[in-house]
Amino acid sequence: MKRTVLVFMFVICFAGQVLVSAAGDESNNRNQQQNKVKFRTPRIVGVSTISYIGGCINEKVIKTLEGYIDTAALDKPDIIVLTEGVVQNTQGSASQDEKNNKSELISEGGTITGFFSRKAKEHKIYIIASYWRKNEQGKGRYNSAVLFDREGRMAGAYDKVYPTIGELERGILPGESAKVFQTDFGKIGALICFDLNFRELMTELRNKEAELVCFLSNYRGGFVVRSLAFENQMFFASSVPGENSVIVDPMGRVLAESSAYGKIIFSKINLDSKVVHIDYNIERVAALKKKYGDLVKIEVFSPEAVYFVSSLHPEKSIGDMIREFNIETYDEYRDRARSERKKYLLK
Secondary structure (H helix, E strand, C coil): CCCEECCCHHHHCCCCCCCCCCCCHHHHHHHHHHCCCCCCCCCEEEEEEECCCCEECCHHHHHHHHHHHHHHHHHCCCEEECCCCCEECCCCCCCHHHHHHHCECHHHCCHHHHHHHHHHHHHCCEEEEEEEEECCCCCCEEEEEEEECCCCCEEEEEECCCCCHHHHHCCEECCCCCCEEECCCCEEEEEEHHHHHCHHHHHHHHHCCCCEEEEECCCCCCHHHHHHHHHHCCEEEEECCCCCCEEECCCCCEEEECECCECEEEEEEECCEEEEECCCCHHHHHHHHHHHHHHEEEEEECCCCEEEEEECCCCCCHHHHHHHCCCCEHHHHHHHHHHHHHHHCCC
16 A cells, blocks of 8 residues: 655645634544543554464473563564464363363462463563453353553453364353553554454444454464454454564554564554544644644645544544534544435435
């Protein structure tokens, strides 16, 4: 996908003053909801993913995984994403009862939980990893993405909502719904492997205002990952066992990709970004750039007819800037178009 940097000189003469217009109650409500939680600005976040799967936990697997995590930590990421089933307490050939019995009761800890907790605390980073979690309420186990915070505490667990048919037959319980976790840099969600095929989960994540989706998987996802990132205007970070783990921005651009020779990938992303349609916004965006200069980054995507706007300001978020200049986001513009269309429908 080609991108060009917006040149504003042709519109600056028309944008000498701030354009004020009614944004509408719906737009204002959305902006207020999005800005309830205040984060540091700018929200530049370091993301690493590791393309490794160890299987049954043992001394060799722990040493290898620890080496990968320590190496990834050299980039000082805010979060490290690991694969689906990166380690387990049993062999794949074990019986269903053995797998259930040896799955970890997260509330009580265990070998795997303790390992990830220790590494997260050691490097002062978030780690999200997938392994079998024992059902706290009864029998069975979940395929869970477990998030550890910078102090090594468990910050939450997402249970795979759509295990494959084979997983269900082998005793994996399905989770109930998508989850979003609050971190010190933003809101993150998780999908595990087969989950990627079900758009209703993305709708849930979007409604819950996830900004970064961590995709822990044993299949690569390919184009679907990039498509969902653009469709839902979210960052994606995937971790798969071999090649093609990716970090993708809301415009569907691949910022980093793993290979057979590079199992660890890293990229900095700016969560303080918005997709803005070009319609009705040219002069407003030009006025924004005129005022804030290099403290706002504006990219034009001509085929898609949108701007990708990011704040680099130490105090003002992109939400603050958009409200100041009454700029309509991509979602707000589509909502307004839907409302206007209804006025013209034949009765």
